[in-house]
Amino acid sequence: MPTIRDVARRAGVGVATVSRVLNSSGYVSSATRARVLQAVEELGYVPNRLARGLRSKRTQTLGLVLTDITNPFWTTVARGVEDAASAKGFSVILCNTDESPEKEIAYVGLLLQKQVDGFLLVPARNTTESVEMVLARHVPLVVLDRRIPMTVDTVRCDSEGGAYALTRHLLDLGHRRIAVLGGPAQVSTTVDRVEGYRRALDEAGVPFDPRLVAYSAFTQESGEAMARQMLESQPRPTALFAVNNFIAMGALRALRRMRLAVPKECSLVGFDDLPLALVPDPFLTVAAQPAYDMGVLAGQRLIGRLEGTITDPQSDIVLPTELVVRRSSGPAPS
Amino acid sequence: MPTIRDVARRAGVGVATVSRVLNSSGYVSSATRARVLQAVEELGYVPNRLARGLRSKRTQTLGLVLTDITNPFWTTVARGVEDAASAKGFSVILCNTDESPEKEIAYVGLLLQKQVDGFLLVPARNTTESVEMVLARHVPLVVLDRRIPMTVDTVRCDSEGGAYALTRHLLDLGHRRIAVLGGPAQVSTTVDRVEGYRRALDEAGVPFDPRLVAYSAFTQESGEAMARQMLESQPRPTALFAVNNFIAMGALRALRRMRLAVPKECSLVGFDDLPLALVPDPFLTVAAQPAYDMGVLAGQRLIGRLEGTITDPQSDIVLPTELVVRRSSGPAPS
DNA sequence: CTGTTAGCGCCTTCAC
DNA sequence: GTGAAGGCGCTAACAG
Numbered sequence: 001m002p003t004i005r006d007v008a009r010r011a012g013v014g015v016a017t018v019s020r021v022l023n024s025s026g027y028v029s030s031a032t033r034a035r036v037l038q039a040v041e042e043l044g045y046v047p048n049r050l051a052r053g054l055r056s057k058r059t060q061t062l063g064l065v066l067t068d069i070t071n072p073f074w075t076t077v078a079r080g081v082e083d084a085a086s087a088k089g090f091s092v093i094l095c096n097t098d099e100s101p102e103k104e105i106a107y108v109g110l111l112l113q114k115q116v117d118g119f120l121l122v123p124a125r126n127t128t129e130s131v132e133m134v135l136a137r138h139v140p141l142v143v144l145d146r147r148i149p150m151t152v153d154t155v156r157c158d159s160e161g162g163a164y165a166l167t168r169h170l171l172d173l174g175h176r177r178i179a180v181l182g183g184p185a186q187v188s189t190t191v192d193r194v195e196g197y198r199r200a201l202d203e204a205g206v207p208f209d210p211r212l213v214a215y216s217a218f219t220q221e222s223g224e225a226m227a228r229q230m231l232e233s234q235p236r237p238t239a240l241f242a243v244n245n246f247i248a249m250g251a252l253r254a255l256r257r258m259r260l261a262v263p264k265e266c267s268l269v270g271f272d273d274l275p276l277a278l279v280p281d282p283f284l285t286v287a288a289q290p291a292y293d294m295g296v297l298a299g300q301r302l303i304g305r306l307e308g309t310i311t312d313p314q315s316d317i318v319l320p321t322e323l324v325v326r327r328s329s330g331p332a333p334s
Numbered sequence: 335m336p337t338i339r340d341v342a343r344r345a346g347v348g349v350a351t352v353s354r355v356l357n358s359s360g361y362v363s364s365a366t367r368a369r370v371l372q373a374v375e376e377l378g379y380v381p382n383r384l385a386r387g388l389r390s391k392r393t394q395t396l397g398l399v400l401t402d403i404t405n406p407f408w409t410t411v412a413r414g415v416e417d418a419a420s421a422k423g424f425s426v427i428l429c430n431t432d433e434s435p436e437k438e439i440a441y442v443g444l445l446l447q448k449q450v451d452g453f454l455l456v457p458a459r460n461t462t463e464s465v466e467m468v469l470a471r472h473v474p475l476v477v478l479d480r481r482i483p484m485t486v487d488t489v490r491c492d493s494e495g496g497a498y499a500l501t502r503h504l505l506d507l508g509h510r511r512i513a514v515l516g517g518p519a520q521v522s523t524t525v526d527r528v529e530g531y532r533r534a535l536d537e538a539g540v541p542f543d544p545r546l547v548a549y550s551a552f553t554q555e556s557g558e559a560m561a562r563q564m565l566e567s568q569p570r571p572t573a574l575f576a577v578n579n580f581i582a583m584g585a586l587r588a589l590r591r592m593r594l595a596v597p598k599e600c601s602l603v604g605f606d607d608l609p610l611a612l613v614p615d616p617f618l619t620v621a622a623q624p625a626y627d628m629g630v631l632a633g634q635r636l637i638g639r640l641e642g643t644i645t646d647p648q649s650d651i652v653l654p655t656e657l658v659v660r661r662s663s664g665p666a667p668s
Numbered sequence: 669c670t671g672t673t674a675g676c677g678c679c680t681t682c683a684c
Numbered sequence: 685g686t687g688a689a690g691g692c693g694c695t696a697a698c699a700g
Contacts, residue, residue, distance in 0.1 A: 003692090003693055003694085004693065004694060004695095005693080005694095014670060014671035014672070015693095015695090016671060016673095016695080016696080017669090019695060019696090020669095023695080026669085026670090027669055027670090028669070029669060046443070046447055046471070048388070048447065048449060048693050048694070049447040049448045049449065050384045050385075050448070050449050050692090051384075051388050051676090051692070051694040051695085052694055052695070053384045054382070054385050054676050054677065054692090054693080055675080055694045055695045056694080056695060056696085057676075059384070069403065069412065069413070070406070070409050070609070070611070071611075072406070075403050075404050078403065079430070091429075091448075093425070093427050094428055095425075096413070096416065109380070110425060112380050113381055113383040114383050114384070115383065137335060219611065220611035246611045249611055249613070250611075250614070252614040253610070253614035253615065256614060256615050274612065275404070276583075276587070277404070277553065277554035277583055278583060278608065279583070280587035280590060281586070281587065281590050337678085338678060339677080342687095347687080348686060349677095349678080349679090349687080350679080350680080350681095350686070350688080351685085351686060351687075353679055353680085354679095354685095359680095360685085360686090361686090362685070362686080381677085382678070384676090384677080384678090385677035385679085386678055386679075387678090387692095388676090388678075388679095388691095388692050388694090389677080389679045390678080391692080669700100670700085671698105671699085671700080672698085672700100673697090673698085673699100674695105674696090674697085674698100675695095675696095675697105676693105676694085676695090676696105678691100678692090679692090680691095681688105681689095682687100682689090682690105683686100683688085684685100684686085
């Protein structure tokens with residue numbers, strides 16, 4: 001494989017000149033530039049980014065550590081990050097933690113070894129270990145989607161407000177027994193959504209019943225299990241609030257299997273919309289999060305930090321959710 | 335940031351010894367090993383993979399170039415690749431081409447610069463330029479999902495057979511006017527699926543009508559547009575065959591909007607199943623592709639090449655599809 | 669405007 | 685079993 005020296009020799013110039021042409025840094029006469037470019041072409045030269053990064057201490061690469069690329073919410077976020085990154089000449093390495101703190105730490109370590117310039121991270125739990133690893137090495141970082149007990153740049157959505165709006169919507173429809181199908185209890189989005197639910201209840205003077213709140217994983221399977229369990233309890237809840245899209249799908253499945261009509265016999269609301277490409281005829285009432293924008297914003301903020309164009313103190317950016325009322329929610333059965 | 339020298343100094347050994355401990359290469363007394371490990375710990379040393387890669391010429395990284403991570407089919411493939419890779423200590427850099435040959439070439443170039451050890455590539459078109467770039471640099475490569483006119487390792491599914499099975503299924507139900515909603519005409523999966531469709535028609539003695547075949551993009555929007563156009567033609571087709579999942583969703587949307595009952599007034603079949611986590615109550619009759627297995631197999635094959643454990647000639651591995659009959663297909667209206 | 673030189677941090681002979 | 689030295693390919697001074 002030809003190196004920069006081969007190019008330099010062939011073009012009859014020094015290696016520094018080749019480097020300058022390739023990086024458009026410093027002055028190069030257009031005649032020399034042309035000769036260099038031609039040599040590059042003739043040799044099929046491909047610069048080695050490892051060497052470049054080793055020397056320049058910058059890799060133009062961002063690490064994106066999220067929980068599950070299988071979830072359309074996250075793919076949408078990832079596309080946002082990717083678009084923001086590539087607009088600024090950065091590439092993105094994506095890692096899935098599957099909500100496992102161990103995998104999270106392992107991937108952060110790996111990305112650190114790969115010398116990424118910055119991190120976008122979705123913490124699997126309400127812990128700070130991985131974030132501290134990053135900050136200890138002075139690598140800029142933006143936390144995505146979730147709060148952690150630390151002062152770091154964060155971009156997330158208003159879980160509390162979204163949950164409040166959904167619950168309020170159900171209360172307005174006359175529901176009084178509303179079950180919450182939660183994710184892991186240690187994740188801020190679950191906590192905040194339960195909190196918003198609770199605030200709406202309080203405001204409406206409906207007593208909070210802890211037996212109506214289940215905690216589990218952000219998966220279809222656990223959504224189905226939680227829904228089934230709730231629907232088998234007496235008195236049966238008249239509405240289900242799923243804290244994420246996969247849980248909602250599981251709940252819908254449970255309702256179908258139990259032959260309960262939605263929304264006639266039981267209403268269902270959820271978080272996160274599914275793209276039209278996947279659901280031709282959306283049915284679920286949801287609090288929709290601006291996933292793509294979240295990704296873009298987080299990416300831009302991180303790059304702003306890297307380039308020194310953003311120097312505010314660390315801040316917690318909270319994007320609004322939008323209540324989208326559809327056919328899965330209806331009046332409470334009397 | 336501490337380097338290997340700092341670790342060596344602190345442990346009172348040479349850098350070579352530290353390297354040996356870190357890579358478990360060569361003999362090191364367990365006492366020294368312990369001292370080294372302790373120094374690593376105390377300093378919070380993180381090896382620099384750029385330097386390692388520069389020196390060793392291997393990055394333990396694979397490039398995965400696919401078309402659209404927004405499509406569950408591809409996320410599933412990607413997870414398969416990732417699992418196969420991480421089982422062997424490789425990480426994966428994922429790039430989306432959005433079916434654009436230009437982006438494909440740009441990303442291949444970038445990954446080459448990043449010195450990935452191997453490529454998994456989904457060609458956006460029936461062209462060989464990007465593949466040739468890779469092979470010119472003697473980097474191993476596996477083509478995913480699609481044929482190209484070159485002898486390279488390929489892992490894909492039996493598009494022709496799947497399409498044949500779906501069409502046959504519709505013919506058995508009495509359909510005679512079956513429209514095909516295709517992707518780009520230059521992509522082998524589209525071509526092969528039209529081919530399978532045609533074979534089933536021929537076999538049943540149903541004349542092939544080119545006006546019943548539309549070509550477009552693998553998106554929900556074009557699926558909807560193609561379906562609408564087909565359904566407005568006279569005589570109206572009694573069944574629609576969408577060559578991928580997004581197109582099928584678009585078609586379903588068109589059918590709903592035109593208030594045509596499925597399958598009563600029009601049947602719909604497609605390619606690629608959607609995960610249960612996204613569709614609680616699957617409705618579509620499809621030829622399901624083993625997406626995850628495809629990813630795993632391709633990943634394993636690539637790594638086998640890298641490690642020299644696979645030395646067969648380049649081969650075209652074709653996985654079977656499975657016909658999953660559901661409620662979207664029914665008898666042709668009389 | 670351009671060339672020379674000194675490392676970036678690591679692995680890998682080669683000695684000892 | 686372990687250390688010293690060279691160099692992977694590149695960029696960033698520093699000269700000229």
